[in-house]
Amino acid sequence: MQLESILPKIPSTNTFLITNTHKPDARNKSVKLLLEYAQVKEFPFIPQWKTQALIQQARTLADEVGVTLTTDAYKVLIDYTGNNTRLIFTELEKLKTYALGKTVNGDMVKELVSESAANSLQLANAIRLGNIAQALEFVERLINCNEPAFTQMLYSLQVVLLE
Incomplete structure (x- = not known):
């Protein structure tokens, strides 16, 4: 198989992104081979009604962006963005720029984030x-x-x- 000869030659600094609607079948020979050479990081879809899971995801993203939010700010952010991870990340970047190192509260989120999630x-x-x-x-x-x-x-x- 050609994949067997290619995978060992790929530098470990490269990122290989696979998107799939279902978890890959680990019994598949190709999947086994990929798992042998790759580190797997899953980004599961979080349903809109799992508010606490969405807030936790927003907290993780906020840490990554380097912005601090109050508890009510996370709630408003999730209410306004829903489960759109890319939008949450973008809005956190905007909030970081606005806050200039200060903690972001719910009123700031209401002022700066457009409500783009309808539930x-x-x-x-x-x-x-x-x-x-x-x-x-x-x-x-x-x-x-x-x-x-x-x-x-x-x-x-x-x-x-x-x-």
Whole structure:
């Protein structure tokens, strides 16, 4: 196999990135060979409703960027960005530039970060509670975030009816 002759020649300083929607099958000969020569680092998709996991991911990214946020700032950041890791990283870079070494609070996040995440779970909860004004606000957010609001609303209604 050609891969067997190529892998040992690749410098250890190189990065080989493989994206896949499913975990590679470790029984596959090619995968076994790659694992023999490579260090694996997974970046799992975190669902939007796992807020604590998203906040933990944001904390890790903030440490990497070198910016300090308060607890409420992390909550607002996740509310505004959802589970978009690239957007979270970009917004943390922006917050770092603005903060100039100071701790970022929730108000600063609200001021600087554009709300670009719309959450169908919030819509479902507003519908479940019968809060029509808030539900319409969430539908508007979904539309502003280029989310298919009507589909999201129907999905949310389905979720509420199933509870």
